[in-house]
Amino acid sequence: MRRWTEICAGIVAAAVPTGVGSALGALAGGSSGLVAGLVAGGVPGAVFGWAVAAFVPYDLSSARGLARYATDLTWSLPNTWLGAVLLTGNLLAGNRVVADLSRYGGTVHLARGTLPAVGGVRYVTTVGTVVAGIPGAPDDSPCSTAARALLAHERGHVLQARLLGPAYVPSVLVNYALAAVLPFWWFWHDHAAYPIRSVAAYFQHGVYPHVWNEEWCYRAYGPRR
Ligand SMILES: [Zn+2]
Known part of the structure; x- marks a missing residue:
């Protein structure tokens, strides 16, 4: 793919959240809303657009890369925007993009995780x-x-966000709250491997891995818990 195509892809990836943020802001609150929306959409949008041009996560010469790119800037734009906010905050805090993992992967990878370790476990955030949190490409x-x-x-998780679009994050949050209040997962939970004897274990080994998106990814991809 020619370099100018990659740069154009980055400019469009920055322009879409900027435009949508400005329009939503203007609809909600006139000219001051427009300025707020411009900043809220434009700042993370510019950082994401830069990452798209610099690290080329979308292979626009393939149908899959085009489909990912189009989905992320339309149906899944709320997820893309949230990811862009995470990306912006991380880069400001000194995190760095992992170039070899990001190229053509459909994802922008950050080397360090964003959360402090919980019970000795460092979680990767998507x-x-x-x-965020995978330092390099796995070798053989x-x-x-x-x-x-x-x-x-x-x-x-990136695929799930693309499939569910604007419903993804709300569905995960609602499922998390339901699983916390009503532990229906108790019946199929692996009590031998992950005994739940504390409030921390209840959330870490009980609620969290049994939310639908985690249940899906642990079953389909692992890693073994
Ligand atoms: Zn997960």
């Missing part, structure tokens, strides 16, 4: 098209099987 050594599974798992 929001929209942005995956046997010990990187888990790393490959983790990468596939996180990209599974």
Whole structure:
């Protein structure tokens, strides 16, 4: 793909959230709303657009790359915007983009995770098209099987966001709240491997992995928990 195509793709990826943010802001609150929407859409949009041009996550010479690009800037735009906010905050905090994982992967990868370790476990965060916490591409050594599974798992969340679009984040939040209040997952939970004897374990090993998006990705991609 020619370099100018990649740069144009980045400009469009920045312009879409900027335009949508400005329009929504103007509809909600006139000229001051327009300015707020311009900033809220334009700042993360510009950072995302730069990442699209610089690291080329979308292979626009393939049908799959085109479909991902078009989906992320239309149906899945709310997810893309949230990911762009995460990307912006991380880059400001000194995180860096992993170029080899990001190229043509349909995702922008950040080397470090965004959350502090919970119970000694460092979680990888995936929001929209942005995956934070995988430092490099897994190699072919046997010990990187888990790393490959983790990468596939996180990209599974990106696929889920593309499929459900604006309903993705609300559906996860509602499911999390329901699973916390009403532990229906208790019946199929692996109590031998993950005994729940504390409030922390209830949320970490009970509620969280049994929310639909995690249930799906752990089953389809692993890694083994
Ligand atoms: Zn997950």
